[in-house]
């Protein structure tokens with residue numbers, strides 16, 4: 001479904017991001033795995049040796065426009081294009097409002113929101129020149145309902161939906177589609193870090209009776225990146241087993 005396409009996946013070293021990387025590679029794409037440290041990128045690449053001709057690693061500072069532009073230029077140089085950007089890197093929070101420091105709030109805004117803006121801008125510049133492309137952001141089911149602690153996290157995901165819908169409209173004329181996937185509870189390190197009783201309580205409320213697997217989410221990233229979604233833009237696609245927090 002993605003033959004001859006080049007994708008960058010931020011936070012591609014583990015969890016949902018790594019599942020997206022594998023899904024894109026299985027479907028013929030060339031993929032740049034973007035991670036925060038060379039060491040974690042190398043570990044991810046070690047698990048992808050069968051695709052070594054079509055996979056590379058990059059470690060830009062996602063909030064630094066120059067660093068991101070240089071990394072994306074290196075991807076284009078190696079693979080000849082940049083057609084798909086999966087903005088997946090993110091951190092979560094459970095801190096109560098009373099304990100929240102400005103530093104923690106700024107950090108979550110940086111990684112979950114500012115990085116999406118910086119990477120989208122750098123990718124769109126290349127995609128416009130090429131005549132089109134696809135940007136897919138990672139939202140969350142809490143972007144609809146909020147959550148009872150860690151207000152910074154849903155705040156960033158509401159904002160990601162806003163960026164998605166706005167850029168979907170703004171970039172349509174340049175042939176660039178912009179969509180988001182809103183996962184429900186998905187079995188990754190992010191969820192492993194939550195108290196077990198909380199995971200059980202949330203899982204019990206999922207009509208489909210189970211949390212999501214990273215591959216469930218990666219399948220949505222595949223659809224939105226592919227030509228099958230050629231008339232889909234500005235959409236936030238829920239992949240959450242009909243969960244409601």
Ligand code: NAD
Nearest residue numbers: 011013015016036088089090138140183185186188189190
């Ligand atoms: P994870 O913690 O397993 O992976 C997060 C990824 O983001 C890692 O690869 C990490 O290296 C990267 N990252 C974190 N900080 C970074 C930084 N400063 N610079 C570069 N990369 C950085 O989490 P996950 O569950 O796979 O989450 C992936 C995305 O899915 C996130 O945006 C998250 O908000 C979203 N999400 C997850 C769930 C869930 O239940 N797991 C639900 C809804 C949305």
